[in-house]
Amino acid sequence: MDLDLRIKMNDRLFLRNPEDSVLGKKIVKHGLLLINKIGFEDFTFKKLAQEVNTTEASIYRYFENKHRLLVYIITWYWRFLEYKVLIGLNNVTDPKIKLQTIIKLIAEEPKPTQQQNDFLTETEAYQLVIWEGSKTYLTRNIGKDNKDRLFKPYKDLCESFAALIKEYNPKYKYPHSLASSIIEIAHSQNFFKQNLPSLTDFPKQQDDKKLIDFLLTLLFSTIAIN
Amino acid sequence: MDLDLRIKMNDRLFLRNPEDSVLGKKIVKHGLLLINKIGFEDFTFKKLAQEVNTTEASIYRYFENKHRLLVYIITWYWRFLEYKVLIGLNNVTDPKIKLQTIIKLIAEEPKPTQQQNDFLTETEAYQLVIWEGSKTYLTRNIGKDNKDRLFKPYKDLCESFAALIKEYNPKYKYPHSLASSIIEIAHSQNFFKQNLPSLTDFPKQQDDKKLIDFLLTLLFSTIAIN
DNA sequence: CATAAATGATAGCTTTACTATCTTTGTAAA
DNA sequence: TTTACAAAGATAGTAAAGCTATCATTTATG
Structure with a gap:
């Protein structure tokens, strides 16, 4: 599935739009890679500056702090995923197949592709969501960040998912909770499978078939x- | 339900056992309160030292760093909860009622009680789990921490839960995943209800009745x- | 070609996250 | 009742994180 898309990002996320310059794109791209490599806690703008051959000060011209950069990448992923859902549901009419499709898109580890070399890659972003996704909102800034609509992409995705649930069964009482729960579970189970396998029933070295079966059921x- | 219990803590969690001294207990108690107040990211041992009227250095004699203190409190809560489950399931034989009971114990916000003034309180610990629980394991230290058995209390709880699921239906394929998922959902939905309510179907100012209904179903x- | 914007280079400041050392205090065995 | 020894206090110091500021130098743009 090839998507040549321009994802509209919330401009509260950055001070200078990283998509508008070579340096900006490098910051975001290598930011993603470096956070995945060393973890968000150990990640600093100084280290990123070295990776990108620039200075700390230059990065601060794009992003207020590392949390905003994290949210930038994570919300990019949610928007990207919603596009994938949009494409994936194109021409699908059966509500059951719609739900099966969205679950697969949410839970299946994306295959590495060649393209988009100069910006964010889906596989890396997916790993970031698993490891650091919840750190975007588990913060005392959540009130302010929410007012800045930073979580809109995530909410939109849940809303789309919830709408499909309602379409399938209009009487079901908790479509939003179910949608957000399944998204969260997909990632936490994926994390547990890799790191605390006794919390799951999925063999470590295996694809997401069982996870998807679990979620579908x-x-x-x-x-x-x- | 009164529980006068002594919870055995993993001694890799601390350098000096905080239960053995007045200062130690104050550190843990006010640590919990302060993290809940300002959030784990802004929490420092220096600030805690001021609260407790001691010095940074003294706190470092008990805990290697703030992450260990966090894990200490969170695992204390998991152990505490497992005791509650143990007591709660006492004399219950019906597997269905057992499952209903454990769900309630996991998801229901504990009522404030008077006792245990000098150590950890359940209500505060429950809030901590909701806000900071996943930060115990979403770390690059997870491999080492897991080897140190820091997550054993959480695993044990999931295992107990999974055992009840298996008892109810021995043929169900994913008891561990289901157990850990429900525990995680209980907390994330509780968080969303408070902070990102559009991700749930629960009215903000209301008890956990709907959440529990959602989980039970x-x-x-x-x-x-x- | 002029000029504005972006980046680089450098410096500096406060806070965090520790470690070290030395002194005082409180407690328990000799 | 001394002695001794561990816990806590007091203080200092260090490296890194998390910024902000300034000025020089490139690089785009009109």
């Missing part, structure tokens, strides 16, 4: 129409 | 025996 049994 | 529909 969970979803369809709870929204089943009796 | 989720659990029992997916493990239903056809």
